[in-house]
Amino acid sequence: MRKLSIVTLISVFFALTLIVINIAFFIEYKRQISDQEFFTFRRFLVAMKMMHDNVPDRNATLAKLGIRMSDHDKNTLLQEGEKILEDAFADMMLYEKKLYLVPRKPPHPPPPNEPFIREGAFPFPPPPPKMRREEPPVLENMEETSFYRLIILGSITNTLLLLFFGIVLRKVLRLSHLKSAIRTFGNTKKFQAIDVESQDELGEIASEFNLAMEKIHLLKEARTLFLRNILHELKTPIMKGKILSSSIIDTKQQSQMERIFERLETLLGEMVKVEKLSSDEWILQTQEYRLVDVLDHAMDLLLLGDTKRIHISPQEMAPLVNVDFELFATAIKNILDNALKHSSDDVGVDIDQESINIWSFGEKIPNERLDFSRAFNRAVEGSNSGLGLGLYIANAIVEKHGFRLSYLHVEGQNYFTIHFSPNTLHVK
Numbered sequence: 001m002r003k004l005s006i007v008t009l010i011s012v013f014f015a016l017t018l019i020v021i022n023i024a025f026f027i028e029y030k031r032q033i034s035d036q037e038f039f040t041f042r043r044f045l046v047a048m049k050m051m052h053d054n055v056p057d058r059n060a061t062l063a064k065l066g067i068r069m070s071d072h073d074k075n076t077l078l079q080e081g082e083k084i085l086e087d088a089f090a091d092m093m094l095y096e097k098k099l100y101l102v103p104r105k106p107p108h109p110p111p112p113n114e115p116f117i118r119e120g121a122f123p124f125p126p127p128p129p130k131m132r133r134e135e136p137p138v139l140e141n142m143e144e145t146s147f148y149r150l151i152i153l154g155s156i157t158n159t160l161l162l163l164f165f166g167i168v169l170r171k172v173l174r175l176s177h178l179k180s181a182i183r184t185f186g187n188t189k190k191f192q193a194i195d196v197e198s199q200d201e202l203g204e205i206a207s208e209f210n211l212a213m214e215k216i217h218l219l220k221e222a223r224t225l226f227l228r229n230i231l232h233e234l235k236t237p238i239m240k241g242k243i244l245s246s247s248i249i250d251t252k253q254q255s256q257m258e259r260i261f262e263r264l265e266t267l268l269g270e271m272v273k274v275e276k277l278s279s280d281e282w283i284l285q286t287q288e289y290r291l292v293d294v295l296d297h298a299m300d301l302l303l304l305g306d307t308k309r310i311h312i313s314p315q316e317m318a319p320l321v322n323v324d325f326e327l328f329a330t331a332i333k334n335i336l337d338n339a340l341k342h343s344s345d346d347v348g349v350d351i352d353q354e355s356i357n358i359w360s361f362g363e364k365i366p367n368e369r370l371d372f373s374r375a376f377n378r379a380v381e382g383s384n385s386g387l388g389l390g391l392y393i394a395n396a397i398v399e400k401h402g403f404r405l406s407y408l409h410v411e412g413q414n415y416f417t418i419h420f421s422p423n424t425l426h427v428k
Contacts, residue, residue: 006172006175007169007172007173007176010165010168010169010172011165011169014161014165014168017161018158018161018162021154021157021158021161022154022158025150025153025154025157028150029147029150032147032150033145033147036145037084037085037092037099038085040092040099040141040143041084041085041092041101043065043066043067043141044067044090044092044099044101044139044141045087045090046065047061047062047065047067047101047139048089048090048101048103048136048139050062051136051137052136062139063142066141066142066143067101067139067140067141067142068139068140068142069137069138069139069140070100070137070138070139070140072095072100072138072140074102074103074138076095077093077095077100077102077138078091078093078102080095081093081094081095081100081102082094082095084099088104089103089104090102090103090104090136091104098140098141099140099141100138100139100140100141101138101139101140102138103136103137103138171200171202174202174206175202177194178194178202178205178206178209181194181209182209193210193213193214194206194209194210196210223275227272227275231268231272234268235265235268238261238264238265238268241257241260241261241264242258242261242262244257245257245258245261246258259303262303263303266301266303270330270334270389270390270393273327273330273393282327282400284323284324284327284400284401285324285325286322286323286324286401287322287323287324287325288320288321288322289320289321289323289325290318290319290320291318291319291320291321291351291356292312292315292318292351294321294323294325294328294329294332295312295329295332295349295351295356297325297326297329298329298330298331298332298333298336299333299336301329301330301333302333302336302337302340304340309340309345309346309347310336310340310346310347310349311346311347311348311349312348312349312351313348313349313350313351315351315352317353319351319352319353319420321420323401324401327397327400328397328401330393330394330397331393331394331397331398331418332356332358332394332418334390334391334393334394335358335390335391335394335416335418336349336358337390338390338391338394338416339358339359339360339362339414339416340360342360342362342363342414343360343361343362343414345360345361346360347359347360348360354419354420355417355418355419355420356417356418356420357415357416357417357418358415358416358417359413359414359415359416360413360414361412361413361414362412362413362414364409364414365407365409365414370407372391372392372394372395372405398418402421403418403419403420403421404418404419405417405418405419406419
């Protein structure tokens with residue numbers, strides 16, 4: 001299902017509601033006009049019957065029915081008016097917003113047959129002439145047809161719906177303001193409380209959000225202060241150790257001590273990376289690099305005096321990847337370091353257009369250690385083989401670049417593969 005905002009759904013609902021209600025009012029308006037015309041026509045027919053019966057005080061009787069005799073010309077009404085209803089004796093016409101009943105002319109009687117006269121006989125006398133009846137007059141409706149009540153009802157209904165829609169929309173738009181405030185808080189390090197504009201449910205949500213974000217802000221400040229203090233406290237002895245190691249006379253011991261402190265300094269830097277990656281504060285500085293150059297820098301980060309155990313398969317093409325050079329080299333370094341630690345044999349590196357694969361001989365990694373998405377795994381914290389921080393950092397860096405890290409154990413070999421996204425890979 002496609003994503004639809006609440007504002008869109010509410011707007012569509014109110015628009016459909018307005019359309020349906022106004023269509024219903026229009027249909028009712030037409031029905032009332034039709035009923036009014038039908039009842040007017042019946043009043044006209046009753047009036048015609050009364051006039052045909054020659055009731056006394058004809059005008060007063062017609063007035064009681066809301067009808068009067070009209071002075072309009074019948075031909076004008078028939079030619080310029082609109083026929084509404086009709087029967088065998090009259091037509092009801094609409095002319096200048098008024099209803100008229102126009103009687104039809106009675107049909108002419110057929111001519112009488114000539115009487116048969118025999119020769120020498122007397123003819124029959126002709127029939128006496130019939131009295132010519134008076135032609136019915138045009139009748140006019142005097143009652144005013146008004147639909148103001150229906151129009152007022154429709155206007156009030158539309159106004160109330162629009163008013164209710166405005167109130168609901170105003171409330172819902174405050175959710176958008178709340179979302180913007182949450183996004184701003186996520187993108188900046190400075191906490192700014194949201195204005196509580198009302199005491200309803202949305203106001204309570206804003207108040208609770210302010211309390212929660214204030215607590216998170218205090219935790220972030222405490223974490224930053226703790227990180228700065230621990231870095232300061234750890235860097236000082238490491239620096240003193242590096243200075244003291246330079247005074248050792250034995251060159252071999254001096255080199256070992258310097259490597260130890262360099263390793264400690266590297267681990268300290270990786271702890272900083274763990275903190276930044278876990279808090280999602282690391283901003284990538286990506287650029288296109290040759291993958292072999294990134295791999296070469298990763299091997300330099302291992303601080304190994306001898307890298308003969310690492311074998312890189314020759315490749316015909318040099319893939320280019322769009323990555324953060326230092327960060328991605330750290331990910332490859334951690335995977336190489338993990339392979340070197342858990343295998344006494346050589347470590348192989350295969351590069352192709354879609355991935356970089358690091359493999360080594362060794363036992364299969366237990367399932368409880370394969371969750372690279374957590375920095376600390378309770379299932380292995382008591383073990384002597386480490387906490388898996390290196391693979392956690394590697395997986396976090398790989399995912400931050402939009403890549404994927406996979407693990408496979410086949411025939412006594414461990415395979416760690418970084419799968420590149422097609423949009424970030426080029427071949428040179």
